[in-house]
Amino acid sequence: MNPEEREELARLLPSPGEPVLTSDRHDLLKDLLMRELTEQAPKLPDIATAPGRRARAPRRRFAVIVVPLATAAAIVAAVLVGSVGSKTATTDADAVDLLNRIAEVAAAKKSVPVRDDQYIYVRTQGAMKFSEKDIRILREASWTAVDGKRAGLRRVTVLVGPPFRPRDPFSSYSKGTHDMRLSPDPNVTTFRELQALPTDPDSLLEKIYAGTKGEGQTSRESAALEKIGDMLPDATLLPELDAALYRAAAKIPGVSVVTDAKDYKGRSGIGLSFKERDGRTVWVFDKKSLDFLGSADEALLAVGVADKAGETPAT
Secondary structure, eight states, rough: OOOHHHHHHHHHSTTTTTOOOOOOHHHHHHHHHHHHSSSSSSSSOOOOOOEEEEEOOGGGOOOOOOOHHHHHHHHHHHHHHHHOOOOEEEEEEEHHHHHHHHHHHHHTTTOOOOOSSSSEEEEEEEEEEEEETTEEEEEEEEETTTTTOSSSEEEEEESSSSSOOOOOGGGGSSSSEEEEEOOOOTTTHHHHHTTTTTOOOHHHHHHHHHHHHOOOSSOOOHHHHHHHHHHHHHHTTHHHHHHHHHHTTSSTTOEEEEEEEEOOOOOEEEEEEETTEEEEEEEEEEETOEEEEEHHHEEEEEEESSSTTTTTOOO
16 A cells, blocks of 8 residues: 555544544533533433423433543533634524514513412423433423422323333323422522512623523523523513513524424414524414414413412413
């Protein structure tokens, strides 16, 4: 083999120590490593819907992979370089205009009187991914105490999923309806705490940025938009805050309009898309009323106030 042929062959081979992974495996390893660096060991899947924290269970991965140290270091380095070298998000004038119009509609709605002894009721539909071949479709209703001091209830109805199996660690998500107790959690924003947030968009955005600082796996803008999305369902009961959240979102670059979007349930609307920690999220709104329908990952079916946990509000 002459030197020219040897040089050409060398260019076709990976350099020594370079990890050779498919894109899917690279993404999976990256998520696993970043989670190990920033979080404790993963818990069982949980789709709790509580004020200020909508867990994104469908995006959690449960694969356990043994990674060579050199490969792990290379992937972490790639993640850090990618974060530092990421492009600055830009402002989309159409998205800003749409968010301000949505805010006007939200502000015009009537506020709902809520007592401390009541519960915020939220009903959603989405999916939970346990593995590539095990994706379960479920509908969830949750009742969380307005003051956060009492236990609530989560009622999960698995529409598509495996039947109950003995000793299944995920039996709470087998096909059928399952009730789970929602214990008071000091880390969850209560409805009263939402109510106390500033309704000036600049002050609200400053507080959101401060509250999401140091999350690590996403940009400052993405973390803020993700936090706003978490608050939107409960905020529909608080018109001034609801409007302020949309006006605050209009000040965050990186949002773009999707003219023909669909929520998880398939309802058509107009969408607002932005980059989140592991992909793009689309908020979906009814084209006529501009009511929030949820997202491409989770449809918002109902929000209301109940006197008792387990009781469905009349409207």
